[in-house]
Amino acid sequence: xxxxxxxxxxxxxxxxxxxxxxxxxxxxxxxxxxxxxxxxxxxxxxxxxxxxxxxxxxxxxxxxxxxxxxxxxxxxxxxxxxxxxxxxxxxxxxxxxxxxxxxxxxxxxxxxxxxxxxxxxxxxxxxxxxxxxxxxxxxxxxxxxxxxxxxxxxxxxxxxxxxxxxxxxxxxxxxxxxxxxxxxxxxxxxxxxxxxxxxxxxxxxxxxxxxxxxxxxxxxxxxxxxxxxxxxxxxxxxxxxxxxxxxxxxxxxxxxxxxxxxxxxxxxxxxx
Numbered sequence: 001x002x003x004x005x006x007x008x009x010x011x012x013x014x015x016x017x018x019x020x021x022x023x024x025x026x027x028x029x030x031x032x033x034x035x036x037x038x039x040x041x042x043x044x045x046x047x048x049x050x051x052x053x054x055x056x057x058x059x060x061x062x063x064x065x066x067x068x069x070x071x072x073x074x075x076x077x078x079x080x081x082x083x084x085x086x087x088x089x090x091x092x093x094x095x096x097x098x099x100x101x102x103x104x105x106x107x108x109x110x111x112x113x114x115x116x117x118x119x120x121x122x123x124x125x126x127x128x129x130x131x132x133x134x135x136x137x138x139x140x141x142x143x144x145x146x147x148x149x150x151x152x153x154x155x156x157x158x159x160x161x162x163x164x165x166x167x168x169x170x171x172x173x174x175x176x177x178x179x180x181x182x183x184x185x186x187x188x189x190x191x192x193x194x195x196x197x198x199x200x201x202x203x204x205x206x207x208x209x210x211x212x213x214x215x216x217x218x219x220x221x222x223x224x225x226x227x228x229x230x231x232x233x234x235x236x237x238x239x240x241x242x243x244x245x246x247x248x249x250x251x252x253x254x255x256x257x258x259x260x261x262x263x264x265x266x267x268x269x270x271x272x
Contacts, residue, residue: 003106008190010047014267016049016190017048017231017259018049019050019235020033021051021234022056023052023243030076031080032237038085041259049106050081050087051089053244054101054104057091070100074090074101074105077104078105087106088104089109090105090107091109093114095117102127108127109131111134121151125152126155132161133151133159133160134162159189163175173197173198173200175198175219180223184227184229190229190230193219193223193228194232196211196232197234211247212248217261225265
């Protein structure tokens with residue numbers, strides 16, 4: 001089964017979910033998070049992909065945590081895939097990383113700041129893995145079709161795009177929900193709402209990104225209401241102690257109730 005087939009495999013036409021920690025902090029934590037989310041998603045008929053960055057390249061400060069080592073983190077991602085039985089996704093930051101990461105994961109993700117980097121998009125496409133392109137905070141939704149075209153014209157039809165908000169002033173983001181149906185129409189591929197990063201408050205004076213996790217359900221509900229194909233949610237057992245992006249992650253024990261409510265909302269939407 002290809003990734004597009006898997007993501008559309010819900011018999012109830014439910015949304016799919018990309019969820020996991022911001023960055024791989026260790027083996028057991030990653031396995032525990034995936035093992036908790038996977039059965040919940042099976043119960044709710046949500047196709048699930050485990051998300052974890054093997055390395056964080058875009059950090060505010062030089063002393064910020066970036067990872068536990070590329071090979072170690074990629075090996076943990078592969079173990080999650082094999083042990084829990086779900087696809088996995090991770091970010092790549094440079095064209096040279098595509099071939100390195102591809103054997104360990106099912107989806108290569110292009111960070112928002114890099115969504116126009118042709119060499120990176122082409123390298124990801126040529127691995128044969130599915131490619132998830134984050135919409136740049138600086139781009140109009142319709143402009144994402146050009147990034148999608150680069151992947152398709154490189155011989156890979158397994159592509160999707162993710163909205164993560166648009167820069168609003170110096171330290172905030174705003175989500176224009178018109179962008180979801182617009183990208184579905186323009187790009188003709190699945191469109192995901194990154195609930196977590198759309199609630200970031202970047203460029204704080206202390207050099208640590210802030211966030212609004214209290215608004216996670218608001219953004220997720222709105223995305224489901226306008227027909228998003230999938231949701232991207234970073235989650236952690238204890239966000240206050242997370243080594244990256246703790247300020248805007250969802251606490252893991254809050255995820256089940258949220259997914260139940262969102263599934264009920266999608267069922268209502270599908271009924272119209």
